[in-house]
Amino acid sequence: MRNAAETRPIVYILVWLALMILLALTVGSAYLPLGSAHTPVNLAISVTQASLVMLFSMHLSSAHPLMRVIAIIGFFGIAIMITLSLFDVLTR
Amino acid sequence: MSSVVIGADENIASHENYLSSGWNWRSWLLTLDHKRIGILYVVTITLLFGIGGAAAALIRLDLLTPHSQLVSIETYNKLFTLHGVIMVWFFLIPSIPATLGNFLVPLMVGARDLAFPRLNLLSWYLFVFGGLFTIYALLAGGVDTGWTMYSPYSTTYSTSHVFAVATGVFIAGFSSILTGLNFIVTIHEMRAPGMTWFRLPLFIWSMYATSLILVLATPVLAMTLMLMGIERTFGIGVFDPALGGDPLLFQHLFWFYSHPAVYIMVVPAMGVASEIISCFCRNPVFGYRFMAYAILAIAAFGFVVWGHHMFVSGQSAYAGTVFSLLTFLVSVPSAIKVFNWTATLYKAHVTFYAPMLYALGFVGLFTIGGLTGLFLASLGLDVQLHDTYFVVAHFHYIMVGAAVMAFFGGIHFWWPKITGRMYPEGWARFAAILTFIGFNLTFFPQFILGYLGMPRRYPEYPPEFQVWNVLSSAGSSLLVFGYVLPLAYLLWSVKYGAKAPANPWGAKGLEWQTESPPPTLNFHKTPIVTEEAYAYRTESAHG
Amino acid sequence: MAEHAATMAHQHQFDDAEQQRSAANLGIWLFLATEILFFGVLFAAYAITRVRFPDAFAAASRLTNLPLAGVNTAVLITSSLSMALAVHTARHGARRATVGWLSLTVALGIAFLCIKAVEYRFDFLEHLVPRLDFRYEGAQADQVELFFYMYFFITGVHALHVLIGVGCIATIAVMASHDRFGPSYYTPVDVVGLYWHLVDVIWLFVFPILYLVSRS
Numbered sequence: 001m002r003n004a005a006e007t008r009p010i011v012y013i014l015v016w017l018a019l020m021i022l023l024a025l026t027v028g029s030a031y032l033p034l035g036s037a038h039t040p041v042n043l044a045i046s047v048t049q050a051s052l053v054m055l056f057s058m059h060l061s062s063a064h065p066l067m068r069v070i071a072i073i074g075f076f077g078i079a080i081m082i083t084l085s086l087f088d089v090l091t092r
Numbered sequence: 093m094s095s096v097v098i099g100a101d102e103n104i105a106s107h108e109n110y111l112s113s114g115w116n117w118r119s120w121l122l123t124l125d126h127k128r129i130g131i132l133y134v135v136t137i138t139l140l141f142g143i144g145g146a147a148a149a150l151i152r153l154d155l156l157t158p159h160s161q162l163v164s165i166e167t168y169n170k171l172f173t174l175h176g177v178i179m180v181w182f183f184l185i186p187s188i189p190a191t192l193g194n195f196l197v198p199l200m201v202g203a204r205d206l207a208f209p210r211l212n213l214l215s216w217y218l219f220v221f222g223g224l225f226t227i228y229a230l231l232a233g234g235v236d237t238g239w240t241m242y243s244p245y246s247t248t249y250s251t252s253h254v255f256a257v258a259t260g261v262f263i264a265g266f267s268s269i270l271t272g273l274n275f276i277v278t279i280h281e282m283r284a285p286g287m288t289w290f291r292l293p294l295f296i297w298s299m300y301a302t303s304l305i306l307v308l309a310t311p312v313l314a315m316t317l318m319l320m321g322i323e324r325t326f327g328i329g330v331f332d333p334a335l336g337g338d339p340l341l342f343q344h345l346f347w348f349y350s351h352p353a354v355y356i357m358v359v360p361a362m363g364v365a366s367e368i369i370s371c372f373c374r375n376p377v378f379g380y381r382f383m384a385y386a387i388l389a390i391a392a393f394g395f396v397v398w399g400h401h402m403f404v405s406g407q408s409a410y411a412g413t414v415f416s417l418l419t420f421l422v423s424v425p426s427a428i429k430v431f432n433w434t435a436t437l438y439k440a441h442v443t444f445y446a447p448m449l450y451a452l453g454f455v456g457l458f459t460i461g462g463l464t465g466l467f468l469a470s471l472g473l474d475v476q477l478h479d480t481y482f483v484v485a486h487f488h489y490i491m492v493g494a495a496v497m498a499f500f501g502g503i504h505f506w507w508p509k510i511t512g513r514m515y516p517e518g519w520a521r522f523a524a525i526l527t528f529i530g531f532n533l534t535f536f537p538q539f540i541l542g543y544l545g546m547p548r549r550y551p552e553y554p555p556e557f558q559v560w561n562v563l564s565s566a567g568s569s570l571l572v573f574g575y576v577l578p579l580a581y582l583l584w585s586v587k588y589g590a591k592a593p594a595n596p597w598g599a600k601g602l603e604w605q606t607e608s609p610p611p612t613l614n615f616h617k618t619p620i621v622t623e624e625a626y627a628y629r630t631e632s633a634h635g
Numbered sequence: 636m637a638e639h640a641a642t643m644a645h646q647h648q649f650d651d652a653e654q655q656r657s658a659a660n661l662g663i664w665l666f667l668a669t670e671i672l673f674f675g676v677l678f679a680a681y682a683i684t685r686v687r688f689p690d691a692f693a694a695a696s697r698l699t700n701l702p703l704a705g706v707n708t709a710v711l712i713t714s715s716l717s718m719a720l721a722v723h724t725a726r727h728g729a730r731r732a733t734v735g736w737l738s739l740t741v742a743l744g745i746a747f748l749c750i751k752a753v754e755y756r757f758d759f760l761e762h763l764v765p766r767l768d769f770r771y772e773g774a775q776a777d778q779v780e781l782f783f784y785m786y787f788f789i790t791g792v793h794a795l796h797v798l799i800g801v802g803c804i805a806t807i808a809v810m811a812s813h814d815r816f817g818p819s820y821y822t823p824v825d826v827v828g829l830y831w832h833l834v835d836v837i838w839l840f841v842f843p844i845l846y847l848v849s850r851s
Contacts, residue, residue, distance in 0.1 A: 009723055016716040019839075020709065026843055027705055030850035038851070042843035049839045057719045058832045063660070066280070070664045074671030077308055080396055081679045085344040088399065088411035089683055198648075205648035207658045273665045281658045282648070311669040315676035319788075328766045328784050330680050335777040341683055345676055613647075 176239025202284025222264030272306030286621030298363025361498030446520035450501025457493030482542025508592030527574030533567025691778030696848035
């Protein structure tokens with residue numbers, strides 16, 4: 001696993017900008033009458049923000065694929081936990 | 093019986109090795125050597141096994157009579173809780189990984205030590221610290237919730253020392269995580285030149301899969317215990333039905349960890365079995381790649397079946413159906429492994445040294461345990477069998493019949509490597525057979541009891557069940573001897589056993605290419621691997 | 636200037652500095668996976684309880700302090716930027732820049748905790764602390780109390796992780812001031828940076844699920 005290629009500082013600044021814009025979006029969308037779409041929209045924005053941080057600030061895009069697998073497995077585990085438990089709760 | 097030695101016998105230990113280099117408190121309690129840390133773990137879990145075993149002995153004595161005449165009902169609850177908590181978290185989970193794993197992983201991959209030796213030592217201290225908390229809870233009056241600590245009893249109604257036990261287990265959990273993390277990094281990063289993934293011994297594959305579970309599942313337990321402990325302390329929480337909380341939520345979160353945990357207990361045993369069986373068959377393990385994939389599949393599937401512990405808890409029938417189906421799936425890779433061990437024996441040159449007796453016992457008992465798991469995976473059958481002695485028998489067949497026998501087999505197999513001494517073979521064969529008989533006498537009657545309807549965790553039962561309980565308790569007295577004997581002769585052998593050569597069994601594997609006991613840095617020169625795993629059949633002068 | 640030796644010293648179990656760095660990287664990512672699953676339990680418990688009481692949780696969420704939490708989110712995002720820049724300058728052996736960026740990150744982390752303390756104080760004043768001081772006059776008061784139990788639990792555990800992170804960053808800032816980092820060794824900064832980014836990622840999920848349930 002050779003040393004990761006270096007990320008230029010401008011990338012971090014652009015990520016910061018994107019995160020701030022998405023923050024404004026997620027707070028702003030909370031005031032729109034979206035009904036039950038609020039949660040999926042918020043979560044989609046969170047996932048986008050998390051992806052930006054993980055891919056660029058945490059260097060996952062240039063790291064050995066194994067790191068990406070490890071990161072995904074963590075979230076996958078939560079997904080299984082929530083999905084199957086929720087399936088039980090919703091079908092009782 | 094004489095200690096038979098096969099294979100080259102150079103390098104009888106009279107040189108500097110990891111045991112001879114320093115013998116004071118500091119050199120042991122501040123060691124960074126993975127081999128010494130493995131021994132620290134052996135000593136610790138042996139003590140804890142004794143405590144958990146004593147609780148079991150009291151339980152079996154009390155169950156000799158239909159009425160609980162030995163201990164009060166409250167004490168009985170505390171005994172089976174103590175037995176479960178100690179045996180699961182303080183014996184089985186660490187057993188093979190923290191003892192044999194710690195000792196062998198660097199040796200088997202050809203490294204000088206694990207990736208993070210200081211984290212390794214820290215993990216032992218966390219384990220001891222967690223164990224002390226739990227022992228405190230026992231001395232201060234015990235816990236009566238069962239090892240599963242279900243809410244709302246654990247969070248609201250029990251007046252016993254739940255918080256202390258939960259804290260002890262929480263701390264010990266970090267010990268598990270650090271061990272798993274260490275193994276994964278070592279296996280990925282520090283294999284010797286030529287040691288490709290598919291040349292690794294299956295024991296390493298099993299340590300790798302176990303470590304994945306340790307790392308991914310244990311944090312879930314940690315947080316679940318925290319939620320339970322905080323709810324108990326502050327009287328408010330998400331498990332409390334009075335506020336609209338859901339007790340089943342605790343069960344979902346608890347079993348999300350605790351089902352994979354049972355694979356932490358059995359997958360290492362599978363790895364040990366593969367090493368021993370191939371050696372004493374002089375055969376490569378049949379279907380090596382399928383064995384490796386099966387190990388990974390068991391670890392992966394193990395994460396999606398936890399609801400089979402909750403079939404009759406109030407879980408929805410639809411969720412139950414899904415979990416039942418997934419549970420049947422997880423049996424497939426396990427079955428593949430059993431077939432492959434059996435196939436390894438085909439046309440093999442089999443010798444019945446004590447490790448082989450333990451390993452063969454493992455295969456048979458794991459098969460019975462696994463098949464009875466299918467009974468329990470069946471939604472309809474489980475309604476009858478849940479919370480009966482059938483379940484108790486099933487998991488003891490796996491955890492004791494399989495896992496503990498494999499552990500003993502592994503301790504015997506690698507004893508010459510670890511100590512530089514041979515154990516007395518005659519006594520060892522006797523102990524293995526005694527254990528096998530004692531085990532079956534203890535636990536087979538429990539399948540019958542469960543089928544007949546005796547509930548688990550009950551100190552009293554109808555008189556018509558007594559004959560089976562007496563058989564079971566009689567068997568447990570044989571088991572005691574089966575476990576104490578090895579303790580005695582293994583300790584004896586450290587001083588009086590015949591000195592072991594580097595490779596007394598003529599086994600394949602890098603650990604056998606270095607001296608017994610190994611030097612502190614494992615190898616005098618980094619090994620270079622040129623042959624496949626279990627290259628037994630490629631020997632030219634072969635019978 | 637930081638050391639630039641091609642044969643950087645490494646711990647005895649490793650073959651070379653490259654293997655050591657690679658092992659450290661894999662190790663920290665595995666640790667981060669454990670943190671993801673650790674918090675995952677809280678997300679699961681929250682999700683399941685909220686699905687069962689959508690109205691109570693919506694009403695409760697409206698009582699949380701969105702302006703303060705929004706500012707805090709911006710603070711944490713910015714601290715992530717300063718941390719990333721610190722890793723960059725540490726890798727280049729720029730001592731003063733590294734100390735500067737790390738100090739800024741510490742300051743922002745402390746700011747996060749202070750704003751959170753203020754937010755908690757407002758919650759106390761509004762009598763929204765479960766068990767200790769909870770008053771709610773609306774419907775499903777028990778479930779609103781449950782929401783706030785989860786709110787304090789989740790933000791509290793997260794704040795603890797922020798505190799630990801601040802401690803670690805301060806420590807490596809001191810190390811940086813002693814010129815310990817350069818192209819051949821900046822692992823502590825890299826590792827702590829990854830931890831800090833994950834603390835940020837977790838908050839990016841915590842924030843909307845607690846504060847933005849129902850604002851329209």
